[in-house]
Amino acid sequence: MSNKAVINTDKAPAAIGPYSQAIKAGNTVYFSGQIPLDPGTMELVSEDFETQARQVFKNLSAVCEEASGSLKDIVKLNLYLVDLAQFAIVNQVMEEFFSAPFPARAAVGVKALPKGSQVEAEAVMILGD
Template sequence: MTRFSIHTPNAAPPAGPYSQAIRAGDLVFVSGQLPLDPEGFLVGAGDIRAQTRQVFANIEAILRAAGSSLDRVVKTTVFLTNLDDFAGMNDVYASVFKQPYPARSTVETGRLPGGMLLEVECVAQVERTAP
């Protein structure tokens, strides 16, 4: 199976040796996205809703670059530094996706760098005509 890296300047750049996403066949695997703007600066310090919106803006840009969209997401994994932020994250999440919602796992993690409250990764289908 052929696989290739997806990169867009419209989302936060990778902070290490990994791709924003990998396309493999008809699936795109989006790496964990943080609440960083395309220049790599934290958005919404201390505000779970603002950080969640930025994370999904990054995911949307990466999916678009891969020939997909938020409507084609089939699975997400949400990492929260504090499960007390679940309701705020979930409010934004519910505004991003429509039914049927993607499958999802949500876990509390020890910590993330630089005041980041969450990280989200996902898997989506791509259009068959996408490059």
């Protein structure tokens, strides 16, 4: 008997490969990467970086809610950017969605992301803290 549960919501983009939006194991939720797809159309919301970053956090929030949590329950956030010059913008957008104490975070520059996205985020959330 496993205490592992699949988290899935139609309020965030469907998985575009062999993975789940998130997996809950005990009181910990492990999120797959979210890119700025519109959940309804499965297309990028915009070519604009700031708009993409905002959608990534909206998608992440929708999966949090499906797992009975919220962004404030995220303890670790990994960001992937195709252009690290956008670092200041992603920080500003992040402050719209998170408040202190902020999660631990890494921001990594990458060559490319799925669907031509400019930003992706994955997270770990602890429930019941």
